[in-house]
Amino acid sequence: GIRVSNTSSELRKRVLSGMRPTGKLHLGNYMGALYNWVRLQHEYECYFFVADWHALTTDYADPSKIKDNIQDVVLDFLAAGLDPEKSTLFIQSRVPAHAELHLAFSMITPLGWLERVPTYKDQQEQLKEKDLATYGFLGYPLLQSADILLYQPDFVPVGQDQVAHVELTREVARRFNQFYPSKTNPEVPILPEPKVLLTPSPKLPGLDGRKMSKSYGNTLGLSDPEPEIRKKIKGMVTDPARIRRTDVGNPEVCPVFDLHKVFSSAETQEKAREGCTTASIGCIECKGWLADAVVAELRPIQERRAYYEANPALVEEIITTGNEKAAARAAITMREVKTAMGLGE
Ligand code: SF4
Structure with a gap:
């Protein structure tokens, strides 16, 4: 029974x-x-x-x-x-x-x-x-x-x-x-x-700042390998007003920061906010931190997927x-x- x-x-x-x-x-x-x-x-x-x-x-x-x-x-x-x-x-x-x-x-x-x-x-x-x-x-x-x-x-x-x-x-x-x-x-x-x-x-938000959706082709896939995740995040749109490395940015209008809020630790978020609003970091660095957090979130998911795929x-x-x-x-x-x-x- x-x-x-x-x-x-x-x-x-x-x-x-x-x-x-x-x-x-x-x-x-x-x-x-x-x-x-x-x-x-x-x-x-x-x-x-x-x-x-x-x-x-x-x-x-x-x-x-x-x-x-x-x-x-x-x-x-x-x-x-x-x-x-x-x-x-x-x-x-x-x-x-x-x-x-x-x-x-x-x-x-x-x-x-x-x-x-x-x-x-x-x-x-x-x-x-x-x-x-x-x-x-x-x-x-x-x-x-x-x-x-x-x-x-x-x-x-x-x-x-x-x-x-x-x-x-x-x-x-x-x-x-x-x-x-x-x-x-x-x-x-x-x-x-x-x-x-x-x-x-x-x-x-998706890579282009619109809502993440398969029909927009702007997604980070649950099964995307690490290099692809890093490459996609590197290409993300940011605060459009932050054109040069020396311009300060506004995290509140940046899709990269929206993702930081979901996936990064409080410390990393603070570090990114501080660095962005004082122009002490570049967007590439900020995106690198985001990629680290997303990759860490996905790692156990992808490991389990590989295990079940093999069984x-x-x-x-x-x-x-x-x-x-x-x-x-x-x-x-x-x-x-x-x-x-x-x-x-
Ligand atoms: Fe966005 Fe980060 Fe660049 Fe600021 S530093 S505009 S939060 S990607």
């Missing part, structure tokens, strides 16, 4: 989050999600998954990269330090209950709720080259609600900019609970409304075990859901 915990016997609060497989991660992705998840696993009962069905909501016409991307996310999870002994790591599509609960929710969700999700129209505008006038794309926030509520979590860790996404999930839970009180205990809702767990998501059978086993644990926990919810909806055995 697979051991699973339920709300009554487990003291730790449960947390769940997922990530779309979109290729190798960059530092911005890492700081916004994985960095926080690694810290949560010491305190919460954690479920983290690769949202592969979600990749198909936008990339259904060309799934050729999905398989490799799934593998990359799994490796990134492990490389970042998610510990399979502490967290349940799994792949969404391998737990069929995600699709089943999504279908159940689709019966009760008013179309208007999905049509007014802001990303629905935005993404259709932004991804004009793809035909997103599909049932699956409209329904992806509902699939997200199913992903979450399937595990009856206490919290969903999100950054400030995603707080609104959890609201739909809470509305769906409320509506479900109104229609379908539990047969065994009508006082306790089957799908408790999860709360938002606000996690820090620093806005990392594919181990990775396979971790995910198979995670899939089984997640499926067993999901089955608890699905039994209650189906019984309440009149589909029980």
Whole structure:
């Protein structure tokens, strides 16, 4: 048997989050999600998954990269330090209950709720080259609600900019609970409304000073080798007013300094600020200190990645075990859901 915990016997609060497989991660992705998840696993009962069905909501016409991307996310999870002994790591599509609960929710969700999700129209505008006038794309926030509520979590860790996404999930839970009180205990809702767990998501600037994003091609990759990291940082834009070495600079308008704030020690930050505002250091020196800090942050991540890359059978086993644990926990919810909806055995 697979051991699973339920709300009554487990003291730790449960947390769940997922990530779309979109290729190798960059530092911005890492700081916004994985960095926080690694810290949560010491305190919460954690479920983290690769949202592969979600990749198909936008990339259904060309799934050729999905398989490799799934593998990359799994490796990134492990490389970042998610510990399979502490967290349940799994792949969404391998737990069929995600699709089943999504279908159940689709019966009760008013179309208007999905049509007014802001990303629905935005993404259709932004991804004009793809035909997103599909049932699956409209329904992806509902699939997200199913992903979450399937595990009856206490919290969903999100950054400030995603707080609104959890609201739909809470509305769906409320509506479900109104229609379908539990047969065994009508006082306790089957799908408790999860709360938002606000996690820090620093806005990392990319090499050109715009937000770090794969679509801008301005990223520092989690898997970039040290020489590449150093070269990229050397080429970063700085305070545009600091033209000559003798000009003083303003760290507050410099993307290099924004990254110092995230990755460098307080002493290094102070040294850089002091040196910049008195023109006693050059930007090359300042960038060298930043590169040292970024390289130090990435080293353990890259070492773990190399270890797991060299041990594919181990990775396979971790995910198979995670899939089984997640499926067993999901089955608890699905039994209650189906019984309440009149589909029980
Ligand atoms: Fe930016 Fe550092 Fe140059 Fe100042 S010294 S402008 S903080 S890179």
